[in-house]
Amino acid sequence: MTNVLSDAGDFTVDASEGLRLTPDDAERITGWTLKPEGMCRGAVCVPLPAAMTSGGRVDLPAFWRHLGNPLLTDAAKEVWVLGAGAEERNASLIGLEAPGITLPDLAGVPHSLAALRGKKVLLTTWASW
Amino acid sequence: MFDSLKAENFMVVAVAEESRGAEAARPWIEQAAPGYWCLIDQDHRLAALYGMVNVPQCAWIDEQGRVVRGPEATGSTDHFRQMDLATRTMTPDLLEARNAARVSYMDAVRDWVLTGRHALAEDAARAALPRITPDIAMADTHFRLGVWLHRHGKATEAATHFAEASRLHPDSWNMWRQAADLDPVGNASGEAFWARVAALGDRPFYKPPDLPGFHG
Numbered sequence: 001m002t003n004v005l006s007d008a009g010d011f012t013v014d015a016s017e018g019l020r021l022t023p024d025d026a027e028r029i030t031g032w033t034l035k036p037e038g039m040c041r042g043a044v045c046v047p048l049p050a051a052m053t054s055g056g057r058v059d060l061p062a063f064w065r066h067l068g069n070p071l072l073t074d075a076a077k078e079v080w081v082l083g084a085g086a087e088e089r090n091a092s093l094i095g096l097e098a099p100g101i102t103l104p105d106l107a108g109v110p111h112s113l114a115a116l117r118g119k120k121v122l123l124t125t126w127a128s129w
Numbered sequence: 130m131f132d133s134l135k136a137e138n139f140m141v142v143a144v145a146e147e148s149r150g151a152e153a154a155r156p157w158i159e160q161a162a163p164g165y166w167c168l169i170d171q172d173h174r175l176a177a178l179y180g181m182v183n184v185p186q187c188a189w190i191d192e193q194g195r196v197v198r199g200p201e202a203t204g205s206t207d208h209f210r211q212m213d214l215a216t217r218t219m220t221p222d223l224l225e226a227r228n229a230a231r232v233s234y235m236d237a238v239r240d241w242v243l244t245g246r247h248a249l250a251e252d253a254a255r256a257a258l259p260r261i262t263p264d265i266a267m268a269d270t271h272f273r274l275g276v277w278l279h280r281h282g283k284a285t286e287a288a289t290h291f292a293e294a295s296r297l298h299p300d301s302w303n304m305w306r307q308a309a310d311l312d313p314v315g316n317a318s319g320e321a322f323w324a325r326v327a328a329l330g331d332r333p334f335y336k337p338p339d340l341p342g343f344h345g
Contacts, residue, residue, distance in 0.1 A: 005273055007174075070263075070270040075286060079277050083270035089178075089261040096197075096254055098190040099178040103144060103168035106151050106158055111166050113142065117194050120139045120242050124187035124203045125175065127146045127303075128153050129310035129317035 003079040004029050004060070019073075019080055020057040030082065034058055098123070130235050131165050138192070139242045141165035146173050146184055148276045148307050172276050173303055177269040180259035182301040183335065189241060189248065197241075197248035200259065202335035204234030206345040210326055210334060230337075230344055237340045247340060268298035272307075279311055287311075302334070 002015040006029045013025045023034035032039040038047040039058070048066065052059045061080065064071045070083030092099055098121075102112040113123070131141045143165060145154035151169045158167045175181070179188055181200045188199035208227040212219045219227070241247045249257065275290035291308035298304060305325065306317035316322070326334060337345030 003277070005172075005277060010277075070267045072270050072274050072290075074274060074278055074283070078281075079274065081270050081274045081277070083266055083273070086261045086263045086266040089180075089266065093180065093196075093258045093261070094255055096195050096251060098188065098194050098196050101175055101178055103170050103175070104151070105166065105168055106155055108151070111142075111168055113190075114194070116140050116142070116190075118138070118192050120137075120192060121142055121190040122139075122187055122203075122238055123142045123144070123175075123179075123190055123199075125144050125146050125170075125181060125184045126157075127184045127307070128149075128157060129147075129306050 002077070004082065005079065006030060006082040007084055016057065018077070019060045020055070021060050022056075023058055026058040026060055026063075029060070030064075032063075039063060130239060131163060134239060134242050135164060137242050142168065144168045144170050144175050146170050146176055146303055146307065148173070148279070148311060150280075171280075172273050173269075173307065174273075176301075176303050177272075180261060180265075182259075182298075182303055184303060189238075191248060197254055198338075199257070201257070201338040204231040205335045206230045206337065207334050214323060226344065233343045234338065234340065237338075237343070264297040265301075268294040268296075268301065268304065271297065272304050275308065284311075 001012050002019060004011045004013055004019070008029060008031060011025070011029050013021055013029070015021055021029070027033050032041045034053060035045065037045045039045070046067065048063065052062045052066070060082070061071055064082050067085065069085040071080070073080045098113065100112065100114050102110050104110050113121070141163070143163070145168070147154045147169055148171050150171055154169055170176070179200050183202065185203035185205055186200045187203040189197050191197050206227055208219065208223045211223055237247050271290040271294040275287040275294065278287035278290065288308070291304065295301065295305045295308065306322065309316040309319070309321065333345070335345065337343060
């Protein structure tokens with residue numbers, strides 16, 4: 001099993017040949033869906049070279065690099081990190097819509113920022129270090 | 130502050146940027162036992178999403194889910210840079226000035242909650258945003274890999290990714306101090322920290338927010 005970390009969370013997947021994933025796993029991790037015209041998210045479709053989707057699996061690192069997004073793996077290739085690209089992040093910030101995030105409390109219960117719509121929110125950080 | 134405003138359709142979300150995990154944050158949260166959300170962000174994902182580089186930093190979000198201020202320091206100032214490093218103490222004047230700035234910031238938050246004042250117009254809110262560069266996006270990716278490796282017993286390999294993250298995004302005190310703290314506890318405020326603060330020269334550690342009456 002291989003670990004994949006993305007904006008959507010931490011995942012453990014059954015990968016073959018590096019990080020070739022089923023289209024369902026690829027979608028869960030990236031939000032991009034495999035369609036006949038390529039990988040699609042919302043109204044945007046990115047055509048892919050046939051080799052990236054051969055055998056019914058998506059070559060996720062190749063796809064991520066194709067998008068120009070940051071991608072890293074460790075020496076043992078146990079874990080891959082799919083980062084969000086700078087331009088996508090800037091576009092999201094400039095829209096001024098507060099980026100959504102879900103994080104756990106001390107008991108591990110997840111809380112989503114989106115649930116606070118309708119209230120004013122002071123979203124602030126701290127650390128023990 | 131929160132208790133006096135919670136009837137005003139207001140919420141505080143306090144996020145611990147804490148790669149050691151929930152247990153490292155627990156004593157502080159349990160002692161304060163606040164009525165607002167206290168969340169744990171092991172991977173510093175919030176900092177990455179909002180372009181935050183230090184703690185405490187905040188964003189003000191209105192009822193429509195729009196960012197109307199931030200990211201900016203949540204009332205913290207650079208007065209600490211004048212402390213006596215031998216004794217780690219600050220003069221009463223400095224402590225007073227630091228406290229006055231904090232109070233002034235919290236007054237501004239209260240004012241916003243009650244009247245809407247200090248929310249920035251869209252152009253000003255946009256102008257205050259950080260710009261995410263490809264180097265920063267890659268730094269966040271290295272940092273996240275480093276946290277995962279550290280959590281899985283690969284501290285040496287993790288350290289190379291933390292170092293690369295700080296090289297690519299030197300303005301992030303969050304990444305640098307978290308990595309220092311993951312080594313031996315306390316290093317985030319050790320000699321190397323003070324050397325890094327001194328190297329700022331005239332640049333601020335906490336950039337003062339543009340608020341009337343706030344003196345950083």
